[in-house]
Amino acid sequence: MNILILGPGAVGSLWATKFQLAGHHVSLWGRTSESELSLQLDDAPLTTYSNQSISSLQEADLILITVKAWQVESAIEPLLPHINADTIVMLMHNGMGTAEWLESKLSDNPIVIATTTHGAYKPTKQHVLHTGHGYTQVGGFNAKGAKCEFLQDVMNHALPSVNWNPNIHSALWTKLAINCAINPLTAIHQCKNGDLAAEQYSSLLEAITHELVEVMNKEAIVTDFDTLHRTIMQVVNATAANYSSMRQDVFHKRRTEIDFITGYLLQAAKKHQINTPENAKLYQCLKQIEQSWTEQ
Numbered sequence: 001m002n003i004l005i006l007g008p009g010a011v012g013s014l015w016a017t018k019f020q021l022a023g024h025h026v027s028l029w030g031r032t033s034e035s036e037l038s039l040q041l042d043d044a045p046l047t048t049y050s051n052q053s054i055s056s057l058q059e060a061d062l063i064l065i066t067v068k069a070w071q072v073e074s075a076i077e078p079l080l081p082h083i084n085a086d087t088i089v090m091l092m093h094n095g096m097g098t099a100e101w102l103e104s105k106l107s108d109n110p111i112v113i114a115t116t117t118h119g120a121y122k123p124t125k126q127h128v129l130h131t132g133h134g135y136t137q138v139g140g141f142n143a144k145g146a147k148c149e150f151l152q153d154v155m156n157h158a159l160p161s162v163n164w165n166p167n168i169h170s171a172l173w174t175k176l177a178i179n180c181a182i183n184p185l186t187a188i189h190q191c192k193n194g195d196l197a198a199e200q201y202s203s204l205l206e207a208i209t210h211e212l213v214e215v216m217n218k219e220a221i222v223t224d225f226d227t228l229h230r231t232i233m234q235v236v237n238a239t240a241a242n243y244s245s246m247r248q249d250v251f252h253k254r255r256t257e258i259d260f261i262t263g264y265l266l267q268a269a270k271k272h273q274i275n276t277p278e279n280a281k282l283y284q285c286l287k288q289i290e291q292s293w294t295e296q
């Protein structure tokens with residue numbers, strides 16, 4: 001396949017190199033205007049890819065968007081006039097809320113959403129490290145996207161394991177709920193995920209979870225307090241030594257994905273007229289932290 005990676009950061013470079021090693025024709029669309037970019041995955045040889053090539057964009061069978069949630073609009077907007085209506089457009093980022101906007105701009109295209117637990121890190125511009133093996137869930141966002149189940153085999157061949165999930169909406173909500181519980185708290189307290197298992201966080205995590213369950217149920221996601229709380233604590237324990245991406249973003253004073261994580265939850269809660277005071281407090285706290293950087 002002709003695959004274009006929009007946003008070759010850590011996750012984008014991981015998939016670019018894996019697709020290339022699986023025999024696909026891969027090109028990149030990064031922020032720099034150099035016509036070529038080189039990438040090395042772990043100890044594999046350095047490989048060169050075309051960058052910002054309009055013809056590669058026009059000929060793409062698949063565009064994989066791996067920018068952060070808040071970067072999606074500004075990254076895709078200038079590319080819109082060149083995207084063929086047959087091109088499958090796949091979003092792969094934490095948080096929710098970008099697919100609705102994407103569909104409003106590319107209503108004729110198959111739109112697919114992916115969520116991954118693989119870990120990737122770019123110590124330099126050219127070098128990407130596959131830091132943690134995980135799995136990827138993929139599913140259609142619109143009717144045409146729902147017919148793209150063949151992508152499971154294509155992606156599984158490149159970077160297993162990949163599972164086509166006809167109910168990707170539910171999987172995304174569960175991931176969002178885990179992120180709502182873990183990311184803001186670890187960012188505010190600058191702690192590791194495992195620190196949230198301490199007694200001092202237990203009643204707050206329970207309150208956050210109750211709010212999440214109420215909103216998710218109104219969104220027709222089947223879950224209950226015990227199930228979601230168990231899932232959240234399993235992730236806290238399984239990733240105990242890790243720093244969440246939001247903790248890292250705050251540490252480095254980078255804009256976080258809070259608007260597309262807790263912000264998305266709060267929008268859904270407002271729509272259903274549900275009170276979510278604990279999540280609202282976390283959201284406000286993160287926004288204040290982000291705001292404080294621009295005031296310095």
Ligand SMILES: NC(=O)c1ccc[n+]([C@@H]2O[C@H](COP(=O)([O-])OP(=O)(O)OC[C@H]3O[C@@H](n4cnc5c(N)ncnc54)[C@H](OP(=O)(O)O)[C@@H]3O)[C@@H](O)[C@H]2O)c1
Pocket residue numbers: 006007008009010011012029030031066067068069071074075076092093094095116117118119120121122245257
């Ligand atoms: N890294 C992980 O292990 C991991 C795991 C699971 C999920 N995720 C999620 O995956 C998403 C991507 O994470 P990441 O770690 O790969 O982030 P990242 O390294 O910051 O990658 C984003 C890339 O998009 C580029 N970009 C931004 N705006 C662009 C534009 N207008 N045009 C072209 N390229 C643009 C950035 O370029 P610049 O470098 O110039 O800013 C950067 O290279 C996030 O939602 C993250 O939460 C990450």
